[in-house]
Amino acid sequence: MNRRSFLALTGAGAIASIAGCTGLFEASLPDQLKEVDPDPDQLPAPSIGAGPVSIDAYSDFACPHCHDFDADVLPELEERMLNPDDATYRHRDFPLPVDDDRSVPMANAGRAVQAETMTDDDPAGAFFEYKRAVAGVDDQSDEGLAALAADEFDVDRDTVADALANDTYYPVIAADWQRGDENGVNETPTVLVDGEAVEDPFDADAIIDAVENAR
Numbered sequence: 001m002n003r004r005s006f007l008a009l010t011g012a013g014a015i016a017s018i019a020g021c022t023g024l025f026e027a028s029l030p031d032q033l034k035e036v037d038p039d040p041d042q043l044p045a046p047s048i049g050a051g052p053v054s055i056d057a058y059s060d061f062a063c064p065h066c067h068d069f070d071a072d073v074l075p076e077l078e079e080r081m082l083n084p085d086d087a088t089y090r091h092r093d094f095p096l097p098v099d100d101d102r103s104v105p106m107a108n109a110g111r112a113v114q115a116e117t118m119t120d121d122d123p124a125g126a127f128f129e130y131k132r133a134v135a136g137v138d139d140q141s142d143e144g145l146a147a148l149a150a151d152e153f154d155v156d157r158d159t160v161a162d163a164l165a166n167d168t169y170y171p172v173i174a175a176d177w178q179r180g181d182e183n184g185v186n187e188t189p190t191v192l193v194d195g196e197a198v199e200d201p202f203d204a205d206a207i208i209d210a211v212e213n214a215r
Contacts (some may be wrong), residue, residue: 014118021063021096027186029177030097032104032170038178039171044091046124049082053194053214055207058094058180059131060188061106068137069189069201070128076204087193087211091127093176094188102140104173110134110147112160113153113171126153 045056055077059066074089081087093111095103110131117125119198133152137144142164163169183192191201193210200206 033174036170036174038175040175042172044123046127048089050207051085051087053087053211055089056192058092058185058190062103063188093173095179112163
């Protein structure tokens with residue numbers, strides 16, 4: 001598998017707390033997904049590594065804590081667990097219904113980029129790079145998301161714009177959300193190692209210990 005390289009990414013600083021993004025009280029399905037028929041087979045989970053132990057990270061594109069996780073924790077997991085193929089890291093969409101409801105459209109754009117750039121050897125394509133880039137742009141409107149895909153990742157602007165207009169990848173996003181709900185996920189980021197939640201998702205050592213215990 002062609003693994004993404006995150007080692008050039010620099011962290012955003014120390015994590016001040018382990019609190020993640022959550023809804024007002026409990027996570028609830030965003031309105032955009034309530035009439036959607038979940039389809040887990042629409043696209044494969046964006047993944048890094050090919051090891052026997054699964055690391056499932058439930059994430060919201062609009063959650064600043066998820067961006068901290070991507071910048072500070074994921075590179076260490078890649079270096080220590082994913083490049084040696086001790087584990088397989090899988091992104092799972094878990095958008096939360098907060099603020100301006102941009103979580104689902106951003107996830108949809110990310111999956112459109114994945115669909116356009118993935119290969120048989122790399123089911124993520126440019127997904128992780130695009131997710132990282134979205135965190136750093138001011139314009140997260142549909143137009144901005146499509147422009148970012150075109151300008152930075154050479155993905156046809158109209159392809160992403162059409163996916164946003166037609167809610168193309170809502171079925172796989174809804175399937176991820178359903179999977180997370182069934183596994184007790186109620187905030188982002190949440191990390192499950194072989195189905196068991198890691199108490200502090202910002203503690204790379206705790207995730208790595210969980211992987212070692214599961215091997």
